[in-house]
Amino acid sequence: MEGIRSILFLISCAFLTLCVTLSPVHGKYYSKTVPFVRMGEKVTNLHFFFHDTLVGKNPSAVLIAKASLPNNGTSPAPFGSLYAIDDPLTTGPELTSEVVGSAQGLWVSSAQGLQTSLVAYFDFGFTTGEFNGSSISVFSRNPVLETERELAVVGGRGKFKMARGFSELKTYFVDPTTGNAIVEYNVTVIHY
Numbered sequence: 001m002e003g004i005r006s007i008l009f010l011i012s013c014a015f016l017t018l019c020v021t022l023s024p025v026h027g028k029y030y031s032k033t034v035p036f037v038r039m040g041e042k043v044t045n046l047h048f049f050f051h052d053t054l055v056g057k058n059p060s061a062v063l064i065a066k067a068s069l070p071n072n073g074t075s076p077a078p079f080g081s082l083y084a085i086d087d088p089l090t091t092g093p094e095l096t097s098e099v100v101g102s103a104q105g106l107w108v109s110s111a112q113g114l115q116t117s118l119v120a121y122f123d124f125g126f127t128t129g130e131f132n133g134s135s136i137s138v139f140s141r142n143p144v145l146e147t148e149r150e151l152a153v154v155g156g157r158g159k160f161k162m163a164r165g166f167s168e169l170k171t172y173f174v175d176p177t178t179g180n181a182i183v184e185y186n187v188t189v190i191h192y
């Protein structure tokens, strides 16, 4: 009995020591960065153009809700505007180039003040080639006024199951009055 007690005592001491050692130091919100490698993972690069048309004969981005705030600025999408999209993805910057899929989802104008910034909730589905039927999920801030920006890839379907990655964006064209834009996407996806 005494033996068991001392073993329990030793275990709780070890546990306490561990807890004290692992408890976070206040003032730092991240741990040390160490290498992390998983076997069997592959990397694929995707390159295409995204056409977001708010105003035109066939809009592919439509306003579905907006906040009742005064629009003091000139932004076509002031803070609190929510759009549903079904945007074509093409190999070249012209809408007439080959369509390889579509981006479906939502974006919301998410910054207070006059500097437009969005948060994107998109599923990029592909309809041609090796990735026909597969898609990647993007959920990220999208500071559209910066010509070059980065969006997080947080998952995927089909061949992109368990995907993670990032997408480098470059604005190819934007009409500040309508908000119509063509954006070059260069996506790096790590998947199985």
Ligand SMILES: *[C@@H]1O[C@H](CO)[C@@H](O)[C@H](O)[C@H]1NC(C)=O
Pocket: 070, 072, 113, 114
């Ligand atoms: C917008 O205009 C309203 C009413 O004039 C004002 O109360 C508000 O502070 C303005 N907001 C900004 C971001 O300028």
Ligand SMILES: *[C@@H]1O[C@H](CO)[C@@H](O)[C@H](O)[C@H]1NC(C)=O
Pocket: 127, 128, 129, 132, 133
């Ligand atoms: C993509 O997949 C769908 C469904 O399997 C098929 O009907 C279609 O023909 C495929 N398209 C191409 C271009 O391979």
Ligand SMILES: *[C@@H]1O[C@H](CO)[C@@H](O)[C@H](O)[C@H]1NC(C)=O
Pocket: 045, 047, 168, 186, 187, 188
């Ligand atoms: C896309 O990104 C990859 C990796 O960052 C880079 O090697 C490649 O040159 C880029 N391609 C284009 C067309 O920007």
